[in-house]
Amino acid sequence: MMVPVQWKNVSASAHFSLCAGQATRYNHVSRETEGTMPRIVAVANQKGGVGKTTTALNVSAALALAGKRCLLVDLDPQGNATTGLGMEKKRREGAYLLLADHSKAAAAIVPSGVRNLDVVPSSPNLGEAEAQLASQPNRHLRLKLAKPQFEKAYDFVFIDCPPGTGFFPANALACAESVLIPIQCEYFAMEGLTQILSNISAMRNGSNPQLEVESILLTMYEPSAFAKEVATEVRSHFSDLVCETVIPRDITLAEAPSHGQSIIDYAPRSRGARAYLELAKEILNDHQG
Ligand SMILES: Nc1ncnc2c1ncn2[C@@H]1O[C@H](COP(=O)(O)OP(=O)(O)OP(=O)(O)O)[C@@H](O)[C@H]1O
Ligand SMILES: [Mg+2]
Secondary structure, eight states: OOOOOOOOOOOHHHHHHHHHHGOOOOOOOTTBBTTTTEEEEEEHHHHHSSSHHHHHHHHHHHHHHHOEEEEEEEEEEEEEEHHHHTOOOOSSSHHHHHHGGGGGGGOOOOEESTEEEEEEOTTTTHHHHHHTTTTTTTTTGGGHHHHHHHGOSSSSEEEESHHHSSSHHHHHHHOOOOEEEEEESSTTHHHHHHHHHHHHHHHHTTOTOEEEEEEEEEEEEOOHHHHHHHHHHHHHHHEEEEEEEEEEEOOHHGGGGGGTTTTHHHOSSHHHHHHHHHHHHHHHHOOOO
């Protein structure tokens, strides 16, 4: 059960002064209010390069700025969310540890340096976890086994999935309460959407009957006639499931990871930052009361 949350209305000036404090490095998210349950959201789409990592990282940072205790789990061997926050992938630690030994899950969590945001970084040997666990029954339930170890300390947990439908996305979908599906407004978007929805439905009929679609998010949007057409089609098929917020194509969103920063810290005035703050607000509104 989500505790009702209040969006801390971040006025432009308050927001920018908060961002100005970004040089401060923060320790682990406070566990003083431990006991509430988080919203665990898998950010998934089997299609590659649609904005999963950009979304998982920046929406976590935006919610953290709004005062929500967030955990970002980088379940992708590529480790883009980890390096995008200026962190190192940890061999035999981080996501590898989370999957390999759920009793040590708490040790897999590290502070990101951003206030209210902790991370389970990816691991250089994360791919090995898949091979090592290949013969185990219920290998797609490894992350779910670790859940009790981390769930009480956060308001939101975002799991960044790699593309495809393999071991890692299956673990994320089995553990999550909902799936946030980023899609690009392009010709194959609907096809990708149909596939992920069918994976969600398979998971609902199997290991995770409660799994919901959190929302569908239009990303890298450019106001061309074609993109508008795709957006209209997606909205006409999925209506309320589609976020009102649309993430524009904005070069600063692509630049921020090379500086090891979220867009909120790297370019707080950019269109990309504003869009992810709006998305965070929309998510909070959806889970109020
Ligand atoms: N709104 C945006 N505007 C401009 N560039 C973007 C935007 N969103 C993402 N990008 C860039 O597009 C590329 C793909 O984005 P991202 O890595 O988030 O996708 P992904 O779905 O996580 O990819 P993968 O499937 O490989 O994990 C990255 O270089 C990223 O910086
Ligand atoms: Mg990614």
